[in-house]
Amino acid sequence: MSNKNVGIKDVAVAAGVSVTTVSHVLNEVSYARVSPETRDKVRSVAEELGYGPNRLAQALRTQRTGMLGLVSEEIATTPHAGRIILGADEAAKARGYNLMIINTPGSASLESRQADVQALLERRVDGILYATMYHRNVELPSNLGSVPSVLVDSVATAGNIAAVIPDEDGGARAAVGALLEAGHTQIGFINNTDDVPATRERLHAFRxxxxxxxxxxxGAPVESELSEVQGGYEATLRILSGQDRPTALFCYNDRMAMGAYRAAAELGLTIPADLSVVGFDDQELIAANLYPGLTTVALPHYEMGAWAAEHLIDAIEGKADLDPxxxxxxxxxxxxxxxxxxAAPR
Incomplete structure (x- = not known):
């Protein structure tokens, strides 16, 4: 807990250094010529005395509020994608920033999303993270570029804002590779019907x-349905009813894999003895609790949120350029x- 009665002068006296040195250390001034030993001592003394920086004074001096905005297209209400928020929040707090979140429906109009961004700008956030529930191309509000901004799990259709996305190709290759390593040569793909980057890239990587x-x-068998449990169930029934039934399935996501488990059971097939299955997303409530546990590919939600926050703060503090x-x-x-x-095919 910070002690409001302890000031920067008290820290300087206790550490045996100047007020300027304390200021440089606690504000992480990169160009300041302060030895690592002195930096450690100043931080230790500040912690012992319970010194907390005057945020209002800092804001007046730096013209920064220490607040980041996050526009969440439904991720705040989606358990697995919500780790984007956790990653961004923990990375921001480690740098002395706080997160202000506005949740908006994925179907919200451009005007509605522009109003959400404006609400954050009116509260003087230093930068904005714009995160979507799944990897997609997105048309952005024109006012998003008013402050430094980074996209999470999405790419701007105009391609003019820094973005971080998952490796759809590499993830799909890892999934299919695991089936190949087990000895499977007859592998099918249960794919999504939505025209989004993951649908196209995972199919390309599969083939x-x-x-x-x-x-x-x-020529490998591919069946496509809505990317939900029922869709996975229906697509799996079709793909397993073909003349050359696959011995293994790569499913677009864990929900479709859950449907594949149900279809396999109805057909009298045991997983993995008769049919091996691998998913995508690593939705823990599904993947870890299916029986047997589902081998799957993890989406780096936490890592994307943390990466975005760290690079956004670097841009805010003039330590990095987002344009490249x-x-x-x-x-x-x-x-x-x-x-x-x-398991290996029989």
Missing amino acids: ATLNEAGLDGD LALHPTILGCPLVRRDSI
């Missing part, structure tokens, strides 16, 4: 990975999470 393994990726990052989105890896849904 390319099989082709590179010497298999017929272009706007040329190409930054791609973060999607690691494979192994559980028990893959």
